[in-house]
Amino acid sequence: MVEVTLWGSLSAVAGGKAKHDIEAKDIRELFRKLAEQYPGIEPWIDRGIAVAIDGTIYRDTWSKELPPGAEIFLLPRLAGG
């Protein structure tokens, strides 16, 4: 079980709640379970969500494991110059 924090706008489509406890071993499973629970999140995942694990931002490594006790924070996937 990991505790996941959603950024402001995303929590609006996840029952208005910023913090969620989810049983997930990696980013892929986290996204799947979030989408099962809150179908409104799916288009956001398609557009891109980055996952910060203990402060390090992962944008594409969906196989990245979520260590127990780690701080998991979801962020928009951004564009750069």
Added chain:
Amino acid sequence: MNFDPRYSGRNFSSVGTRPIRPDGIDKVTGRARYGADFNMAGQLVGRILRSPHAHAVIKSIDTSKAEKLAGVKAVITAKDLPDLTDGDAAMYDILDNSMARKKALYDGHAVAAVAAIDARTARQALKLIEVEYEVLPHVTDVDEAAQHHAPLINDQVFTEGLEEKPAKPSNVTKRTQFGHGDVHKGFAQADFVIERSFKTEQTHQGYIEPHACVASVNPDGTADLWVCTQGHFVYRQHCAQLLGLEASKLRVTSSEIGGGFGGKTHVWAEPVALALSRKAGRPVKLVMTRDEVFRASGPTSATSIDVKIGANKDGTITAAEATLRYSCGPYPGSWAEIGAMTAFACYKLENVKTVGYEVLVNRPKTAAYRAPSAPMAAFAVESVVDELAKELGMDAVEFRIKNAAQEGTRSSYGPVYGPIGIGPTLEAVKSHPHMKAPLKANQGRGMACGFWFNFGGQTCTDLNIGMDGTVSLAVGTVDVGGSRASLSLVAAEELGIDYSQVKAIVADTSSLGYNDMTDGSRGTFSSSMATISAAGNAIKILRERAAQTWDIPVEDVVWEKGHAIAKGEKYGNLAPLSLKDIAAASGKTGGPIAGHSELVADGAGVSFATHICDVEVDPETGSTRVIRYTVVQDAGKAVHPTYVEGQYQGGAAQGIGWALNEEYIYGKDGRLQNPGFLDYRIPVCSDLPMIDTQILEIPNPNHPYGVRGVGETSIVPPLAAIANAVSNAVGVRMTHIPMSPPRILAALDAEREG
């Protein structure tokens, strides 16, 4: 992938040196080939007809006269680019932006295009195309567009991110929010609160090379595209999808790129060139004029930002809040969102809240520009931070040091920071001689901080060892400022050979696996990881070949300083085999030796910078000159320090231009008034002083060398640093960027009149 990206704190022999870049001679002799320097047999000239209206329904387009003109080989409109986007809204916007479908949404929006045997014929043909417009009311100002009575740009847009879905459409496409704590409580605790509103005008990346491409589509569905781009693989995906081509049959070659800064991360005319070529059955060269670059590529957002910061008497910030409105052009974007994330990223805050609003306007579609959205937010925040320090009677640097984020701080955008460099850059600034240098009358000194995330992404490289022992490195990130030199250094470092033995090239889309866009300061970060990985794979083969030669187990062979060494006393008489030796024998030991790597380079390290700037203001004319400038920035690890300095200096120079003179000026008619380098005033050589740099190296734990990105952060602090310097020079707080002479003189006169 068994690649371990963790920082290892090793010593270097090549990394950190400053050799001459591999593409240098071609560039000083005029041989390097950029977007417009390539030609194909039978090539036609493409030209685009653009809307003179900011907002208009396209009622009809009659191309018959143009088609009849001798020498015209193809005329296209949106009909020739049918919608194949299959519900993908972002791709549909790219399609519509390439060629307007129902409405022209800004001055310069493409409505038709021709391919002809020469430029003169193409120009004449454009004049023969008859477009019937129904002109609609337009809006170009970000604040006006956000009003509920503003002309609607897209009546299908309802503001996202609100608690309830709005009943009426709006130009505000999205609301986003970040932060933590309770700002109301925080402001209640504050002894001092400063609240101000700011505006920044739209600027352009201003790369000197206009967009240019040569497109050739064959009847069998294969195609070639030669183009200046920051991401040829992304261009391939987008063009293939928009044209209905199979991606692997469209080969995109990235030319030398004459500057991008985010502006070449997006297709504009490339799908048009391909469509023209398909229709004409001949290659088509399409080069934008400078006027077209300004009117119809992707400038940055214009913004309107409110900032409120409170602090108690001891100098601790108790609460910080910002509302940010960013223009997106006529299509939805996420630019205010990035501004909202970066605004307070430098600080340790108990209570912080930022809200971003994305706003549609009748201007060209916003694209990324170097740390996109961060400079405007930093301008607003760092101006208020400076003012608050004054109010508190604290030194501006000390106040920032007291409130700087550090390892373990919860960032204003959410996650907790690992090791970061904001504190060290501030300490370096505090002790920098620049801070103590004397100033004369009408001169002032300012400083400001900046933050950027930095990205990684999908990356693929190939490392091939020739029979003579030299190494060719094929990378898929585009070289925008010397990355072939830095990546060659990395290959040399890993293999233990001399830099001169490595030659890096940027491979085309048919020669290498997919690579993400070269954006977010990711070029050296990502491709160095992939190069380290590819070199590791090559070394594995080199060891195997040596083991085979010696007829010993591969486990007993190690790779040290460019040589295979048989480890163990029993091999005492085996002389080490050099890379050259092994390469020479490769034909008889199993064939060519290569290392390949494909990976997602994630874990980019955030970076911070603090800048110091001295200005002199002429109080009679409002003219401002930057007389001294210093950049202090964390690089994580500088692979090629000279090019790192170059990034720092270039970012600062762009920020100086933005702060003082660059802006898009629209007339009441919604037309861009200054689409050229004469009146869009980027800094010239005599406008700038030398730009001093100090590179800090706080290793990124997620890169073997500790590399963070370096390309973007340096454009973030200058707007605020200069505004703070102007304020310290002549006592006026400038809240509107650019701080052009008429704006400064008006502010000074208002101050004098009290």
Added chain:
Amino acid sequence: MAGVAVSTTINGDAVEYLCQPDETLLDVLRDRLGLTGAKEGCGTGDCGACSVIVDGRLVCSCLVLGAEAEGRKVETIEGMAHGDQLHPLQQKFLEHAALQCGICTPGFLIAAKDLLEKNPSPTEEEIRFGLAGNLCRCTGYDKIVRAVQDAANVMKGA
């Protein structure tokens, strides 16, 4: 439209071409003669990327008609090195990393060559004003100015 026959000298070689009366020297160099070292950054004389020297005068080739080159001597970036011997400015631009994307580099080198021929010991200010007609968006000009200073020292010593 009647073509104009032009006989001229480019980088020391006699060259003949036929061009249209409204064609610029830049178009002729790039599209007819394959000399693509001069770049078109603006086409209006505001960026200097197309700089060439005509009869000893530094000009923007986008503001010269191809027809005007009749009987003149034109120098372009392609003629700056002597065989495999780079001009000191070219060498110093490489050593100082005075280029990032490199699109402005040919124009800067030509302008700097003209500057040093007229003023072999320029001050920093003279270099900055002398090169103000050449836009660079990558470097902030710092390393360009240093490269020109260094080249001037080398050339004086030579």
Added chain:
Amino acid sequence: MRYIRPLSIEDAVGELAKAVGPAAILAGGSDLLVRMKGGFIEPELIVDIKAIGGLADITETADGFRIGAAVPCAVLGENKALKQAWPGVVEAANLIGSKQVQGRCTITGNLCNASPAADSVPALVAAGAKAVVAGPSGKRTIAVEAVPTGPGRTSLAKGEIIEAILLDKRPDHAGDAYLRFIPRTEMDIAVVSAGVNLTLDDKGAIKTARVALGAAAPTVLLVEEAGQVLIGSKLDEATLQRLAKICSGACRPIDDKRGTIEFRRKVAGVLAQRAATTAYKRAGGK
């Protein structure tokens, strides 16, 4: 389209006079080629005047200087005698565009382009320069301020060419200066500008004065009242204040992408003061 390079002014005038479609004179081309590139004009005939005898020369005569219509501005800066006599005119000419542009552009072209913001024109007007006009009915000499009649318009008739600009020989105790305001340090078009030309009497008081403003009205503005206020003074603070006020008041500027009405008014006065101060010093005043 035809390109011709006549060898005599008569041939050039003849070709222009008989041209059927739009015709353009080419000297430096720094305005013409930009306008052609932008599609603002498509001339049927381009008359390159650089091969016409004498047009590429600066000659010093008993009366002063004769600057041929095809002399690039860079050459003005290299002419020591001219620079010494008319430093304000030369500095104005050497502010146009970049080094590259100065290698081509001419003061005659700058005048005939008829931009209110032309750099060399206020300096020429202040200097009392004259233009020699050759046309189908012979030659005439006119004051330079009589050439532009509005933005992009001149008083020249079909077939007429300005073949030279004339500047008077300088008496003792004379000086001129030109200043413009631009947002950058180089490469910009003047937001507003001022040219001042003074002669002093033996005691250092101003004997004659001409003040001209650029980018302050549809054409260059000769501010006679400003000249009057200087005459008799030694450029004391009160006179400078009055000069600034008169110049600011004389402006009829517009708001545009380069500046505002208020900015232009105010800075016109500031520049007139500064240019007058420089001209006064150059004339030997203290």
